[in-house]
Structures are given as structure tokens and as C-alpha cells.
Amino acid sequence: xxxxxxxxxAYGGVRVLDDVTLTIPTGGIxxxxxxxxxxxxxLLSVAARLLPAxxxxxxxxGLDVATTPSAVLARRLSVLRQENAMSVRLTVRELVAFGRFxxxxxxxxxxxxxxxxxxxxxxELGPLADRHLDQLSGGQRQRAYVAMVMCQGTDHVLLDExxxxxxxxxxxxxxxxxxxxxxxxxxxxxxxVHDVNVASCYSDRIVAMREGRLVxxxxxxxxxxxxxLREVFDVDVAVHELAGRRIGxxxx
Amino acid sequence: MVLTAPQRAGRRRRTxxxxxxxxxxxxxxxxxxxxxxxxDYALQQRGRRLAAxxxxxxxxxxxxxxxxxxxxxxxxxxxxxxxxRLFVLVQTVAVFLLGASxxxxxxxxxxxxxxxxVLVGFGALLHRSLFGRTERDVHVLVLxxxxxxxxxxxxxxxxxxxxxxxxxxxxxxxxxASFTSVDRQMLALSAxxxxxxxxxxxxxxxxxxxxxxxxxxxxxxxxxxxxxxxRALLAxxxxxxxxxxxxxxxxxxGLLVANLARQLLGTHRHAWVLPGAALLALLALAGGQLxxxxxxxxxxxxxxxxxxxxxxxxxxLLIREPRQ
Numbered sequence: 001x002x003x004x005x006x007x008x009x010a011y012g013g014v015r016v017l018d019d020v021t022l023t024i025p026t027g028g029i030x031x032x033x034x035x036x037x038x039x040x041x042x043l044l045s046v047a048a049r050l051l052p053a054x055x056x057x058x059x060x061x062g063l064d065v066a067t068t069p070s071a072v073l074a075r076r077l078s079v080l081r082q083e084n085a086m087s088v089r090l091t092v093r094e095l096v097a098f099g100r101f102x103x104x105x106x107x108x109x110x111x112x113x114x115x116x117x118x119x120x121x122x123x124e125l126g127p128l129a130d131r132h133l134d135q136l137s138g139g140q141r142q143r144a145y146v147a148m149v150m151c152q153g154t155d156h157v158l159l160d161e162x163x164x165x166x167x168x169x170x171x172x173x174x175x176x177x178x179x180x181x182x183x184x185x186x187x188x189x190x191x192x193v194h195d196v197n198v199a200s201c202y203s204d205r206i207v208a209m210r211e212g213r214l215v216x217x218x219x220x221x222x223x224x225x226x227x228x229l230r231e232v233f234d235v236d237v238a239v240h241e242l243a244g245r246r247i248g249x250x251x252x
Numbered sequence: 253m254v255l256t257a258p259q260r261a262g263r264r265r266r267t268x269x270x271x272x273x274x275x276x277x278x279x280x281x282x283x284x285x286x287x288x289x290x291x292d293y294a295l296q297q298r299g300r301r302l303a304a305x306x307x308x309x310x311x312x313x314x315x316x317x318x319x320x321x322x323x324x325x326x327x328x329x330x331x332x333x334x335x336x337r338l339f340v341l342v343q344t345v346a347v348f349l350l351g352a353s354x355x356x357x358x359x360x361x362x363x364x365x366x367x368x369x370v371l372v373g374f375g376a377l378l379h380r381s382l383f384g385r386t387e388r389d390v391h392v393l394v395l396x397x398x399x400x401x402x403x404x405x406x407x408x409x410x411x412x413x414x415x416x417x418x419x420x421x422x423x424x425x426x427x428x429a430s431f432t433s434v435d436r437q438m439l440a441l442s443a444x445x446x447x448x449x450x451x452x453x454x455x456x457x458x459x460x461x462x463x464x465x466x467x468x469x470x471x472x473x474x475x476x477x478x479x480x481x482x483r484a485l486l487a488x489x490x491x492x493x494x495x496x497x498x499x500x501x502x503x504x505x506g507l508l509v510a511n512l513a514r515q516l517l518g519t520h521r522h523a524w525v526l527p528g529a530a531l532l533a534l535l536a537l538a539g540g541q542l543x544x545x546x547x548x549x550x551x552x553x554x555x556x557x558x559x560x561x562x563x564x565x566x567x568x569l570l571i572r573e574p575r576q
Contacts, residue, residue, distance in 0.1 A: 008531070025399070048472065049471065050468050060333065069476070070471060070474045070475065070476050071474035071475075071476070073474065074472065074473055074474025075467055075474070078472060079468075079472045080472070081468045081469075084466070084469065085464055085465075086464075086466055086469075087320075087324045087325055087326060088464045088520035089465065089514075089519070089520065091260075093257055093546070098462060098469075098473060099473075101458075101462055101474065101475075102471045102473055102474040105458050105460075106457070106458025106461060121336075129257075130254050130255060130256050130257060130260075131254055138482075149472075155552075157359065180543070182465075
């Protein structure tokens, strides 16, 4: 469970998070939606202690992220940012193996190696294991990063735009895998997603933000309404029921 | 061609072994080539110079690799940030204010201590102004280094115009990297400092491997990023100060050996890169000094030889590197 308590954050006078209070329950997939600059990524970063909050606090399983040692949190919560440019040259296997760092420091055990292989197999990275990251396409690289995060084996997984650079096939596959992580492994997955329909089709709960404030949160079906989407995105969105799912169509 | 992980590990071990052999050969040649007269005397003299080279090699290699790791880049070195130009400025100002004879006759240990304190102080200041803020931008860092470096150089030029021409000659001797006139006690002190710092840094190496992935990834993986960076930078400041105060500025060496080591070993892991870079640095210094003595008859400066030969090797490697 992630408890966010009246968190605020400003960048040079501009408030990007304004008194956000939110509880993300254990299990399932929660998607953060909102227009550009709504504060989704900042909220995710604050929750993952990558950014300090100006006020308020965040607790993960009851642990305050601002005061708990980073190494302890790294065994309960993993995070992937949107931008992951690195100055070092790594192979896919080396990158994914870093996911085991919180558990075994720099020395991998036999079990760690097994988990690394497993994570690479999940994301179909086996044939690419010994390629360098700079030799991969953007989508392959993105899968490698998510595999690293999965390899960390934490109960809470926070992902900022995990579908970046993925083609349709791999995007669908990624969402299915995240669904699997939530359903089969009981992980709590929190995503920042651009596409409302991805949020609608794959997540259990939606958190809608606008200009640094929480607009609404709740089960997906309750939030996929034309009124709410209009309020969040400032665009008229028609919502249709298709094969049991609610699909928003803004191009009307 | 894609190598598997065990193949890569094998190649790394072989590369490091070849480097060690080459370095040993250069060291042996440096000690034994062209000895005339007493072997005891020659070995003692050359042994001391060799020890100075080893200390400087380790200090330069470790400081550059760590600096590049914590600043997440492969082109900046502590020297580029203006450290050695500050050294030049301190020497120049000292000669200007106190006179060349006072400076050269002062207890070398005192001079050494003052130089180390000034350079570490500068390092701490740089650290506070750069890493105190939340956003660390490499471009700001480069810019600051260039500005500081040219400021130091301009000040040095200004002061050196004011100096008596005879004293200026003495000053020039102080400013060129030289292994021929290293004080024995200073050498021992430097060696102890470098060994202690390197041992202290060694325990940080797995964390530094993660820090090299960038701040956010490192924090996400549970590394106390700020603490690791602080310690590494403190070690860098002391190491650079020790190396520069011991033999004078050697600008290009660090950049050269850090990148060469990464390239030759094909990894960024510090446990491999640090020994590789240190071996390369010793190879460059001992080999360079040999060339300097045998080919140029001491009519040049070691830094010129190292920069010239090293630069050629470096450019050759850059051009040859396969870009897929």
C-alpha cells in the first residue's frame, strides 16, 4: 500500500503538485492519467523518493520514503523513469542483473542469475542478452529497462510511461505482462500512461490529475465517463462500450 | 560479432594480463637500460623515480575514473575542471610574493602541505557549488571548468609579467611535471595517502558501478547516492592534489588512461577499470620517461611526450572503434 499525504512540490515558484492526498491499495494496476504537465511523473518520482516533496509525506507499507534507508526501500519498491540515458555501455544481461543489486550487492548468487534469465525470458530478451544497449532499437531497450525493474522483485512497481517506444505488439505484450505481474505475482503496479484507452483496458483503478491536483480516483469503470475525461483533458471525449470495455474517442 | 558473457570475461582477464606484462617490461627497461657506472646507485635513483611514477599513476587513474563516474560523463577530468591550473597559479603567486629563493628553499613538506590544502579546498568549494543543487548539468560543469581554468591562467599570466625574469626561469622549472626531483619524504607521505584512499574507495566500488547508471536509477536500486558521490569526490580532490603537488600538472594522462582502460577491457566495472587504468598510467609514465631520456636526451618534458604519444593512441582507438 502506498499512502500519499498532502504532498506539494514546486519548481521555482510553479506548483506542480498541490496538496495531493491519495492511497494506492495493495495489488492490481493503478494508472495515473492527465494532460502534459499535470504532475503525474512528479507524483511518481516523489512516491519513489527520487524527488523530495516540499511538504507532506509518502509511506510505502508504513515506511516513510523520506527517512527510510534507500536500500531497505529498494527491496519493497522499484521505479523506472521515462528518460534513461546512460553514460556507460552495458549489455542487456548486465543491465538486467543490476536489478538484483538491492538483494546481493555487487555479487550475484546462482539464484540471482536464474532470476535474471527468467526476467529476460519474460520480456523475450534471451537472443539479445549479450548485445549492448546502444545496439538495440528503442523498444528493445525499453523492454530491457522494464526487465531490470521486474528483476528487482519488489511488491511495488512504479513505471513512468512504460509503453514509450513500443510498437503495438510489444505494447500489448508489455501490458499483459504487467497484468500478469499484478494478477499472478500479486505485485502492486503503478503506471503513468498517456493513452486513456490503455488505462481503461488494463488497469483496475485510475487516478486522474490536472494542474497538480487530484481530480478523481477510483475503479476504472467509474472514471471512464465523458464528463470526467473532459474535465481532465479539456477535450470532448466520446466514450463507447466495445466488447465489454470502455473506449474513449477524442477524434470526433 | 556478439560475445557471450563468459567470452567477454575471458577477454577482460587476458587484456589485463597483457597490460600487466607490458607495464612490467616498461618498468624493467626503465630500470636497466643504459646503466653506466654503479648499478646500486643507478637502481636506487631510478627506483625512487619509479616509485613516484607508481604513486602518480594510481592517483591520476583512480581520481579520473571516479570523477567521470560521479559526474556521469567520459570527457571531464578533475584537471579539466581547473585543478592543475590552480596549482600553476599558486606556484606563480608564491614566487611573486616570496621570491624564488624563498620558495625553493622552503621545506618541501610545508610546500606540499600548502598545495594539498589549497587544492582540496578548491575541490570542496566546487563540490558545494555544483552538487549542492538538485539539478546537475554536465554542460554547466564544463562551462564552469573552462571559465575557472581560463581565470586561473589569466591571473597566472598577469602575475608572471610582474615577476623578475630570473625568478621566472626558476618558476618554469617548478611548473613542468618532473619525476627527477622528487623529495623522498614527500614521496613516502604521498604513497601512504594514495594507498589509504584507494583502499577506502575499494569498498565503494559495487556502489560506484550503480552510480554510473545515473542518479535516478542508482537511487531506485537502493544506493545512498549523495553519500557515495560525496566520498568519491573527497577522494578525488585529495588524490589530484597529491599527484599535482608531487610532480606537477599532467593534464592529459587521466583522460587518456580512463577511456583507454574502459575501451580495452570492454566494461565499466570499477573493479576492472581501476587496475587497468592504473597499469596504463604507469606504462605511459615509465615508457614516456624512457623515450624522453633515450630519444630526446632529456631535452623535452614528460608531459609533452605522454600527451603526444597518448593522444595518437587515443585518436587511433576512437577511429577504430566499431560503431554499430
